Amino acid sequence: SQQGEEDPQALSIQEGENATMNCSYKTSINNLQWYRQNSGRGLVHLILIRSNEREKHSGRLRVTLDTSKKSSSLLITASRAADTASYFCAPDYSGSARQLTFGSGTQLTVLP
Amino acid sequence: KAGVTQTPRYLIKTRGQQVTLSCSPISGHRSVSWYQQTPGQGLQFLFEYFSETQRNKGNFPGRFSGRQFSNSRSEMNVSTLELGDSALYLCASSFGQYAEAFFGQGTRLTVV
Numbered sequence: 001s002q003q004g005e006e007d008p009q010a011l012s013i014q015e016g017e018n019a020t021m022n023c024s025y026k027t028s029i030n031n032l033q034w035y036r037q038n039s040g041r042g043l044v045h046l047i048l049i050r051s052n053e054r055e056k057h058s059g060r061l062r063v064t065l066d067t068s069k070k071s072s073s074l075l076i077t078a079s080r081a082a083d084t085a086s087y088f089c090a091p092d093y094s095g096s097a098r099q100l101t102f103g104s105g106t107q108l109t110v111l112p
Numbered sequence: 113k114a115g116v117t118q119t120p121r122y123l124i125k126t127r128g129q130q131v132t133l134s135c136s137p138i139s140g141h142r143s144v145s146w147y148q149q150t151p152g153q154g155l156q157f158l159f160e161y162f163s164e165t166q167r168n169k170g171n172f173p174g175r176f177s178g179r180q181f182s183n184s185r186s187e188m189n190v191s192t193l194e195l196g197d198s199a200l201y202l203c204a205s206s207f208g209q210y211a212e213a214f215f216g217q218g219t220r221l222t223v224v
Contacts, residue, residue, distance in 0.1 A: 042217040098143050102155035
């Protein structure tokens with residue numbers, strides 16, 4: 001399977017703490033995207049990091065990519081209760097066509 | 113800029129019926145992909161359309177089909193519905209092959 005695998009499967013932290021989620025993938029990618037999904041809703045795009053980038057920031061989010069280890073991490077700083085959601089990474093192996101592959105996600109719970 | 117719009121948001125159908133779901137991509141986006149999300153299988157790729165052509169198809173039976181119109185709007189059709197087709201169906205659009213993919217809120221299909 002070429003899907004990304006998120007780790008841990010579940011994470012529970014207190015409001016104000018940082019949350020780190022990891023993603024591993026199998027083969028070379030063009031880019032990797034992170035998404036958030038609130039219960040039963042659509043996926044919200046967080047960050048796209050390209051294969052030639054090592055780190056990217058967006059507000060309280062920081063994404064790193066290590067292509068040698070085929071892994072990425074998502075750091076959410078100063079978490080809030082509203083960050084409670086499932087987080088998915090989607091390695092993009094797209095060749096001539098677009099197809100994202102998803103793992104089972106990390107369920108993040110931020111306790112007030 | 114309007115996001116990806118999926119209609120309807122909720123559907124209840126009877127086993128054996130057929131259903132058509134609609135997706136309007138972000139203006140200017142020519143790639144539309146469809147995904148099925150179930151608790152057991154997670155997020156799975158159905159197919160991708162670009163300029164009215166299906167470029168890629170996931171591992172789903174022929175009962176699942178789709179099309180894309182000249183204005184990039186896309187529809188997916190499921191014939192002879194089975195209980196196992198109950199899922200959240202998500203559509204994503206993107207501008208280019210390696211660009212961010214933005215998802216709609218999904219259509220929740222329940223087959224009874």
